[in-house]
Amino acid sequence: MMTEKAEPRIGVFVCHCGHNIAGVVDVAKVVESAKSLPHVVLSTDHMFMCSDAGQQLIKDRIKEQKLNRVVVASCSPRMHEPTFRRVVEDAGLNRYLFDQVNIREHVSWCHMRQPKEATDKAIDLVRMSVARAAELESLPIKSVSVTPRTLVVGGGIAGLRASLDIADRGFEAVLVERMPELGGHVRKWTHLFPADESGEQIIAPLVRQAEHHKLVRVMKDSEVVEFGGYIGNFTAKIKNHKTGMVKEVDVGTVIVATGFEPFRPFGYYEYGQHPDIITLAELQEMTPRADLIRPSDGKKVKKLAFIGCVGSREAGKLGHEHCSRHCCSAVAKAAADLRDRVDEVVIMYQDIRTYGRGHEELHRLARSKLVIYSKFPKEKKPVVQIANGRIRITWYDVLSGDNLEYEPDLLVLASAMIPPADVAETSKMFSLTRSADGFFNPEHIKLAPLTTHTAGVMIAGAAQAAKNASESVVDASGAAAKAVGLMARGNVEIESTVSHVIPELCSSCHTCVTACPYGAIAMDTKKSPPVALVTEAKCKGCGTCAASCPSSAIIMYHSTDEQILTMVEAYLCPSTQTTGGVA
C-alpha cells in the first residue's frame, strides 16, 4: 500500500473563517510559526479556505511549490474534509495526503475569551498536524458495486410510495410487510385530514399498483429476520410467518419505513377505565355513520371533548418529549367534521399547531362552527374523573382565568405517535441509531434527513419522526431518490481509512472479532490456522480492533501508530522540531 517516500513538502493553509477564527486566534502568528517547522515549504492564510477562491489558492500553491502534503487549519473535518480532499485530488495529490486541523470548534469557539492561549493552542495543533502530515501515506481509492434492487421494510403509505417510485423508475423493489395486508395505519382510518378521502380511498390504489407492478415483489406476513452486508451489497433473510419459509434476497439499498404506533395512554386521563374514553386513532377507526355513537351504550353523543398532547411534550419523560405533529390538525379536522353531528365540541389544548397548508383553515373552520377551544397550562393538566359512569373533566382555562368543568359523552385523547414496540430490534438489525424521541436518527437532521449513518440504508415516513401521512409520502419519494441515485451509478466509493490484519502476526485469539462494533471482522477459515480478516466496506475505521489486539497485528490505515506518536512527540518536544524547514 505504501509508495516509496519522497521528501515531504508540506503546505500549511490557515483559514480565518471570516471572524470565526480570526476574531480570537492571531492567524498571522499561526502562519508565521508554521513556516519554521520541518518540511514546511509554504504557510499562508485566507479569509475562507472553503470558498472557491480559497480552494483555488490551495490548488495553485500545490502546483507552484510542488507540495506533496497539505495541512489546512480551519474547522472540524466533519464538514470540510471531503471538500479539501477533493481539492488536493484535483491538484494531483492522493486525498489521504491531506490533514485538517480544527482550530475553530477546538480553539476559537471554546476559548473565545482567551485569545492568547487560543493562539498558542492553535500553534501547537498545527505543529502536531505538520508532524503527522510528514508521515502520511497514499492510500488506494476503492469502490464497490451496487446491486440494483431495494429492500423496502414496511408496507404502509411510505413503504408503498417508495416501492412504486423505485419500480416506476425501472429498478426492482422488494416490499416486506409483517401484516397480512398492505396499507399500515392509514388503511384503517375512516377520515384522513386534510384530505376529504378516507384512508381506504388513499391506500387502495397504491396497494393495487404495488401488487400488480412487475418490478415490485410484495412479501406479506413476512419479516426480515437476518440482515448483513454493506452498502451496495446487502443480504436479507425474509421469513414468512404463515409458511415458515425463509427467502434470501440480495439488495443494494434499503428503505426502512416501519412507521409508528399510536400511544395507548394508560395512566392518563382514566384511559382504559371507561369505554367512552378513547384515543384519536381509535376515533379515526370508528366506522362513519350519520350519528356519532358512544361505545358504552350505543347512544348518540351530544357533548364531545378532546384533550391534546397526551403523551407528547412532556419534558423530562424519555420518549414523550417530542411534539407528535399531526394531532392538532387532525383534531381540528375531526372537530369541524363532527360538530355537525353533535351539540357541542370542546378542545383542551396547550398550543394549536395547525402549521401546514390548509391546516390553519381547518382550525378556522372548527372555530367558525363554534367548536370551543380552551387552553390549559403546561404545568397543570386537566383532571378526568369517573363518577357514576359519567366522565367529568375539570381544568384551568388559561385565557379566562377560570376553573372549568365539563361532562362529555365521549372523550377523545390525542395521544402521541411513538415508535413501534420492536423499534429497538429494527434499529439493531439495520445498525440505525435513534434520537431521544425514539425514532430513527437521520444522517443530518437538516441537510440529510432521509439517509442514515449506515451507508445505503434510508429512512422514510413516521419511522424518522412523528409526521402525517402526506408528509410521509414526500419522504418516501425522497428516500427512493437516494436509493435510485446509488443504483443508477452502479458503484460507490468506500473509505480506505480501514483496519488491516497482518496475518503473520495474528495469534487467532478472536479479540478483535468480538471488539468490532460493526461486525466487520471475521476469522478467515481458509487460512490455517484461521486468522482475522476485515471486510473493508463494513469497517468504519474506529480503531477499536487495533487498540484491543494483544499482538499489535492490526494497522489502522491513516491512523498508524507512527502517525499518532509523532504528533505526541511534536506536542511534547517543540524545540527539536523547530530546526530545519526547507523554505
Added chain:
Amino acid sequence: MPAAAKPQSSRKVAARSSRTAAKPKPAAKQVAQAALVVGGGVAGMQASLDLANQGFKVYLVEKSPSIGGRMAMLDKTFPTLDCSACILTPRLSEVARHPNIKLLTYTDLEGVIGKVGNFKVRVIKRARYVKEELCAGCGACAKECPVEVPNEFDQGLGFRKAIYVGFPQSTPSTYTIDMESCIKCKRCERACERKAIDLEMEDERVEFDVGAIIIATGYRLFDVRRYYRLGYGRLPDVINAMEYERLINAAGPTQGHLIRLSDGKTPQSIGFVQCVGARDVNKGVPYCSRVCCMYGIKNAVMAKEHNPSTDVTIYYADIRAFGKGFEEFYEMARTRFGVKFLRGRAAEIIEDVRTGKLHLRAEDTETAQPQEFEHDMVVICPGIQPPDDLDKIAEKLGVAMSNDGYVDVVHRYFGPVDTKMPGIFVCGCADGPKDIPDSVTAGSAAAMKASIILAKGGAA
C-alpha cells in the same frame, strides 16, 4: 402552455443550444435526458444533486449571482444551532463541481414551450460584466472599486462595492458588476490580472431541451411595514428577523456584534414579535408560515449566547414547535437559556425619545391584562410569502397557482410535489412555507418524480 414570449432584451443575444449528456440506455419514447431546476436555494440544489447523481444532466437556473438562497444568509439553524454557512458551503461546492450540473446564475427564465418529455427552454443569462471562465474570485477588483452601496445580501446593513460578490462563499465565486452603481472608472479592469472584466458584455440567450422541470423559487419575507403600528421602517431599533440574522453573523456587517442600529450599543433587552404577516386574514396571509416560531426561538437563544445577561422575551400566539427535535429545543430555550415567553400579539411599539427605549404594548392573554414592556431592540419575525415573480414563472410554465399565491399541487397524497402540468414539479417554499429539512426532503422527492419521466422507457 403559452408560446414563449418575445425576448425582452434588445441586445445581441447569442443562441447556444445544448443537447444532452450521458444517460441511461436509449429511451423507447424520445425523452430529453435533462432537467431544468428553477431556483438554487437549498431545495433546488437538493433536487439538482439527486437528479445529477442518477446521471441526468441538470440546468440549474438561479436569478441572483449565487446559489444558496435564503439559507446562505442565516446565522445558525434550528433545532441544533449548527452554523448555516458551515453546513451549506459544502453543498454549494458539491453542486458547482458536479459534472452533470450546469449552473446558470444571474439568469432569468425567458420562456418554455413543449410538453412533458420535451420542453424547449430559453433563458437569458444577464451580463455580469465579468467573465466566469476567467474570474478566480480573488477580489482584487473590489479592493480598487471606489463605489460603495448597501449590500442586499446583508439586508442593506453592510456595504459592498459596485463590483461584488454578495458573500465570501458565493458560488460561483465570479464577481458581478452592478451597472446601476458603476461609474465606469475602469479601475477594476486595471486591477484584474486575469483580464476577466468585460464592460462591453451583453446578455446572452441560452436554449436547451429538457424532459422535466422543477420549480424551487423559494419565498420572500412579508413586508412588515404593512403593520404600521409596529414601527418597522420608522424606528431604527425595530428590525426584522433576516436583518437580525445578518447582525449576529460572524461574517455579517458587524462581524457578529449584536448592536442597536440607532446608537451602536449592545441591547440589554430584546423582544421578538411572532406572527407578523402570518395567520392574519385581514392582511391576506391566512396561513401559518411554519418557520417563524422556530427561527424566533433560535434567534432568542442566540441573543442569550451572545450575551447571557440579555433579557429576552418572545411575544407569540401559539408556539408551533412541531418538527423533529423542535419541542425539545423550545423547552431548552425556556429552561436552560431562560428565554421568556409571553402569549400575546404585539399591538404597538413606540419609542421613548428621552431614553431611546422601545415600549411594546401587548395583551398578556394568560392574565388578560394589556401591558407595556420596555426593550432596547425589537425583532419582528415576518411570515413568508410567495416570491414576487412566481406568478410570472407559473404563467410561463403554465402551472396552476392556489389563491394564496403559491404553486398548486395535484393532490396531497397522490402528487404532493406534482404541479397540475405534467412533467413539472415543485419543491421547497415555492408551494408553501417549509423549514430546511422539509425543503430538502421535497427537493429529493421532486427529483425522484422527474427522474421517472427522464428514465421512461428504460432504467439505468
